[in-house]
Amino acid sequence: MAIGYWNDMLAIKPDHLVALLEKGALVLKRGETDEAIRCFEAAAIVSPDNPLALNNLAVALVQASRHHEALDHFRRLAGLQPENIMLQHQVRRQTSRVVPFWHIPMLNDVHRNAAFEEAIKKVVAARGTSVQILDIGAGSGLLSMMAARAGATNIVTCEAVPVIAEIAKRIVAQNGFSDRIAVVDKISTDLVIGRDMGARADILVSEILSSDLLAEDVLNTFEDAHARLTNEGATIIPRAATAVGCLVESNVLNQYAFVEEVSGFDVSEFTQLAANRLPVHGTMTEWKRLSPDVDLQKIDLTQSKYAEEMRIVEIPVISDGIATGIVQWIKIDLAEGVEFVNHPDNYSDGGWLQILHPFPRPIQVESGTALQIIAGHDRSSLILMPLSSARN
Numbered sequence: 484m485a486i487g488y489w490n491d492m493l494a495i496k497p498d499h500l501v502a503l504l505e506k507g508a509l510v511l512k513r514g515e516t517d518e519a520i521r522c523f524e525a526a527a528i529v530s531p532d533n534p535l536a537l538n539n540l541a542v543a544l545v546q547a548s549r550h551h552e553a554l555d556h557f558r559r560l561a562g563l564q565p566e567n568i569m570l571q572h573q574v575r576r577q578t579s580r581v582v583p584f585w586h587i588p589m590l591n592d593v594h595r596n597a598a599f600e601e602a603i604k605k606v607v608a609a610r611g612t613s614v615q616i617l618d619i620g621a622g623s624g625l626l627s628m629m630a631a632r633a634g635a636t637n638i639v640t641c642e643a644v645p646v647i648a649e650i651a652k653r654i655v656a657q658n659g660f661s662d663r664i665a666v667v668d669k670i671s672t673d674l675v676i677g678r679d680m681g682a683r684a685d686i687l688v689s690e691i692l693s694s695d696l697l698a699e700d701v702l703n704t705f706e707d708a709h710a711r712l713t714n715e716g717a718t719i720i721p722r723a724a725t726a727v728g729c730l731v732e733s734n735v736l737n738q739y740a741f742v743e744e745v746s747g748f749d750v751s752e753f754t755q756l757a758a759n760r761l762p763v764h765g766t767m768t769e770w771k772r773l774s775p776d777v778d779l780q781k782i783d784l785t786q787s788k789y790a791e792e793m794r795i796v797e798i799p800v801i802s803d804g805i806a807t808g809i810v811q812w813i814k815i816d817l818a819e820g821v822e823f824v825n826h827p828d829n830y831s832d833g834g835w836l837q838i839l840h841p842f843p844r845p846i847q848v849e850s851g852t853a854l855q856i857i858a859g860h861d862r863s864s865l866i867l868m869p870l871s872s873a874r875n
């Protein structure tokens with residue numbers, strides 16, 4: 484039946500369930516996602532446990548890229564129909580869209596966890612157990628529970644992803660820390676002192692560092708935290724993080740970064756479209772080092788402002804070769820004497836991978852010389868570019 488028929492019906496009875504569902508399905512087919520969502524939401528109000536209304540609403544929300552809300556509806560529906568395999572699949576599929584895969588390997592990274600716990604224990608001992616602690620980015624609540632285990636009694640942790648915040652609350656309760664840790668399901672920039680936490684924090688702990696330092700919006704988050712959420716002189720964990728790297732030659736990585744002749748055709752122009760960063764597993768990929776380790780970009784997380792920056796860094800070449808690019812990892816300064824590094828020579832499993840920053844084209848380098856690169860950041864990503872290609 485045509486949409487006009489259902490519109491006429493809804494003009495007479497705006498909460499007509501069949502009309503809402505039929506109109507929603509028709510407009511969704513026409514790509515009018517917002518109108519479809521309005522129809523299915525209205526249908527779900529008329530009939531809250533109606534499987535068709537909930538399922539169609541979730542499908543329309545997926546089409547509108549509103550994945551968190553879609554997941555909520557799929558989860559509710561799966562609760563109503565626990566035997567429905569398709570719903571179980573949709574719940575897992577949507578969960579994967581909103582919860583990055585690296586959470587589990589990160590949680591299983593015993594070296595990372597031990598370094599954070601050592602720093603947290605040190606700082607709680609120095610600042611006292613009753614000071615206000617803020618943990619930005621709860622995840623499972625691990626770092627807050629470490630603070631509680633160190634004796635801290637006044638911990639607030641916030642989490643931007645609703646489904647993760649919900650699980651963190653359950654984990655904190657299961658471990659018996661609900662009286663000391665409040666999990667707030669908000670992004671840190673929405674936290675309000677006096678409502679979400681009693682006072683500004685004396686200790687800020689946060690692990691929102693990506694494999695290339697900046698992709699998890701760490702600089703905006705810390706700027707906001709320094710301005711609104713921490714006391715003057717608050718102790719920050721980690722204090723700093725540095726992108727470290729070395730020049731590499733690798734036939735394997737060349738296959739990911741450059742293309743030349745394929746099936747007898749010259750397709751080398753396509754190299755212009757190559758990714759500027761490729762996550763790699765340092766210990767699993769064949770590559771040869773052409774330089775020593777070089778600090779490429781340090782971020783001092785105790786600062787209250789972070790401007791974009793760029794400068795020339797000289798990379799000493801220690802071996803002749805054709806450089807594919809720079810393999811980069813991170814070094815985290817957590818507290819006095821506590822450091823964590825995911826060095827590619829000896830870090831195989833964890834939440835962080837190493838990142839290959841391929842050059843625009845392979846560069847021939849000679850031992851005893853230095854390759855000049857431009858290194859810096861634009862606040863949300865690292866900039867690593869050979870000076871020669873920047874000038875071309």
Ligand SMILES: C[S@@+](CC[C@H](N)C(=O)[O-])C[C@H]1O[C@@H](n2cnc3c(N)ncnc32)[C@H](O)[C@@H]1O
Pocket residue numbers: 589590619620621622623624625626641642643644647669670671672689690691692699704
């Ligand atoms: C790398 S995980 C770390 C989780 C946990 N702190 C740990 O170390 O095991 C970062 C978490 O912070 C959350 N997150 C990132 N930025 C945030 C922010 N500004 N406010 C609240 N949560 C944030 C992400 O959704 C993610 O769950």
